[in-house]
Amino acid sequence: MFGYILKRLAISLATIWLVVTITFLLMHAIPGGPLTREKALPPAVLKNIEERYHLNDPLWKQYADYIYNLARGDLGPSLKHQGVTVNKIIAESFPVSAQLGLTALLIILLAGLPAGIISALRQNKWQDRLAMSLAAVGVAVPNFVLATLLIYIVGVKLGWLPTARWLSWQSAIMPSVALAGYYTAYVARLTRSSMLEVLQQDYIRTARAKGLPERVVVYKHALKNALIPIVTYLGPVAAGILTGSFVIEKIFAIPGLGEHFVAGIWNRDYTVILGVTVFYATLLVAINLIVDLLYCFIDPRVRLGK
């Protein structure tokens, strides 16, 4: 098991490095550099800024500096917001995004998994057909469409929930649901097909032949095996929640990291863009690593290195 973890760790670090390098190169590939879109600044000010941010250094030096700072956890200052570092922006806005994301994850698991299991157990009966029809629509409706629909129906017409900001637990409901929608539907389908496949396996027949009650056969023997592909899918789920947050935070005016990232893109605030990208990449790589470890726990064949 140790070898497995070590290998995954090494790949994770390599991935982060790859991301940093690619993003760095992309940022510096932007024609003209970070300051040219501004309305013309007096040359003195321009020179000042360039020196302060080392923008005239050769590329490799900028790169080396950046990596060095990165290793110390310093993501640099924001180019557009004077006196504010990227670290600070992340520290202030990420917790909000994290809350949103975790709530969405909770919804995905608490709604998607049972839906899939019930569908599998009542295959082709009305529960199955209903759940899978909803799921088919769920994977076709993009999150921002779902968000705007929810705002209209629940927020405007029915007036039940607030439609903006991140104030009370009520304001968390619609954004989380909108963010979770697609993945809940996908997880429901995945769980269903996984359960159905597992229930065909020989060891389920053995379990029944031992006289075990159906409840035990399904929830002890089948479920654990069926969860394996779902755990694998959690990586993409995390990535999707992350990118989904860009639109959801914008729509609901939630002051999260996604909102700052999009703002940074609009403002061409390159340190922010670069810094947040690196942060996101590291976060996702860490989540994937955790998912791999989870996998280890569930499946002994992986744990013991088959």
Place this chain on the structure above:
Amino acid sequence: MNDILAVKNLSTSFFTPAGEVKAVRDVSFTVGTGEAVGIVGESGSGKSLTALSIINLLPFPGKITGGSIRFAGIELSKLNEKKMQLVRGNKISMIFQDPATSLNPVYTVGNQILEPLLRHQKLTRAEARIKAVEMLSLSGIPSPEKRFGQYPHEFSGGMCQRVMIAMALCCEPRLLIADEPATALDAPIKAQIMALLKGQKEKNGTSIILVTHDLGMAARLCDRIIVIYAGSVVEEGTTRDIFYNPGHPYTRGLLKSIPKVDAEQKERLIPIEGQPPDLLNIPAGCPFYPRCGHAMLICTETRPPLYQVGEQHLAACWLLHPEAPGAERGR
């Protein structure tokens, strides 16, 4: 001899979108206490389904459509699922063909053996564990204590089957059904597994039903053999009867097509021509007639009844009717 199991006129069908597939048609046989009975037939002959019908473990969309299954005085076909669960793994156990996939990969072997013990017997966990380890040992697994905590993928195919057998026997069932238990294993392991089963029969008086396509294997273990073709019993008798005096052309065909150790060098293996019938549309008459060298007009019209050939020996063939031409009954 006391019969532990009496199956009468059992019929099982699969209700598929294409129609009703009559997989088991009017099958009757008995199994005595401490007796090993072999159910022999080709793939698709309905032998496995007959066995599965006994403990009602039929895959969807199969259903028992008729007949009676009496086990130790209880009518099994009338039991609801809950009551059936008390019988499975407990009074009647079953082991299957592919041992490696028949064990749940995410739980230890010990965990899986404990399940029937804890469910069917009033033992504490500690007592059950001792019994489980003992069963592993009796099934020929070395270092059973250590193996108890291991996972199925750490066992070889033969070892897995021993685990399955231990699991099946731990509650001391009166009847063990073995569906091709050694088919997926290498030759030397085959012999070991069969010896294990034989020992169980002799020591503990467990009755065994061996479902197989391998006549040789059946001969090694079984006292009596039932030959099934296209869902019906075509012949039954003691092992001696079947091998030395087969009464049905199909049985004779089977015997001719397997190599024999004492055969002369130039003896050919003669396969039976043709294919088994489509169970969706079984024609009237004897199901074997298209492949039978002795088919007569009556064979295409009516199913032959079972005729007495010897003391415990029956065969369903019109050739045994007194009016039939003196067809050779020998080899």
Place this chain on the structure above:
Amino acid sequence: MREIPKEKFDPLPERSKDLSGVTGPAAAYRGNTWRRLRQNKMAMLGLYTIILIIILAVWGPVLSPYSYSDQHLDQQGLGPGSEHWFGTDSLGRDLFVRVLYGARISLAVGLAASLINLTVGVLYGSIAGFAGGRVDDVMMRVVDMLYSIPLVLYVILLMVVVGPGLKSIFIALGLVYWLEMARVVRAQILSLKEQEFVIAARALGAGRARILFRHLLPHCMGPIIITVTMNIPLAIFTEAFLSFLGLGVAVPMASWGMLASDALPAVRSHPHMLFFPAMAISITILAFNFLGDGLRDALDPRLPE
């Protein structure tokens, strides 16, 4: 036992032993893929919907007297009516035409991105699968690493670098979403590589490239088609997503995402502005999903149960 006439025991004449009547018709599961697809109602519904969308996108705008950019400031924010079938937006532009134009953009994006995905993905995957060994290892490691990062992130970054506009979207999507195709093609090639017809071709002196293109790739067509069909809704979604964020096509072009974004501030008073683009996006993606699922079922025959 009832009496049976003696004639019944006459041996059967050879001809009567007709085996075919007894063994039944051979399972016809190796039938036509197209036929199987045709039987799948949802998939066909998806296909017809897509065809309808294509027709509307290409010829629809011709039917309308309005252009997508004409602003009629006296007709702002109208609901659906006989003049404007989908109503107008806040600048008085006819929504019906704008939605149709949005269809053009979405379909163009779907097509272009898929073509690029196809080319890059098939090439990468087939080289990796065919070469095998270390080359394959390294190539797939790279794919794995890239896979663990959300690709939308990269699309966004690329859009920043390349600048807004339709062409940029094509490039960005194409460059980023080929990973799935590469994996699928590689898996197919790996499983086909060891088959006998490859050995036979080699024995006949076929060069490696020839084997790859003439023998192996044709057998990959099934999974490739399925992957392309499933990639198109992803591309459409990403384009809408980008446009929604303001990173897509430029004003006044009318992408569905942009229409939805424009509709957002006015959703209380003019919900129709949101409704039509939202329906358009959802129905299109749904149609492609159904078609993709149907293709997958049709190309992967299982024996009828």
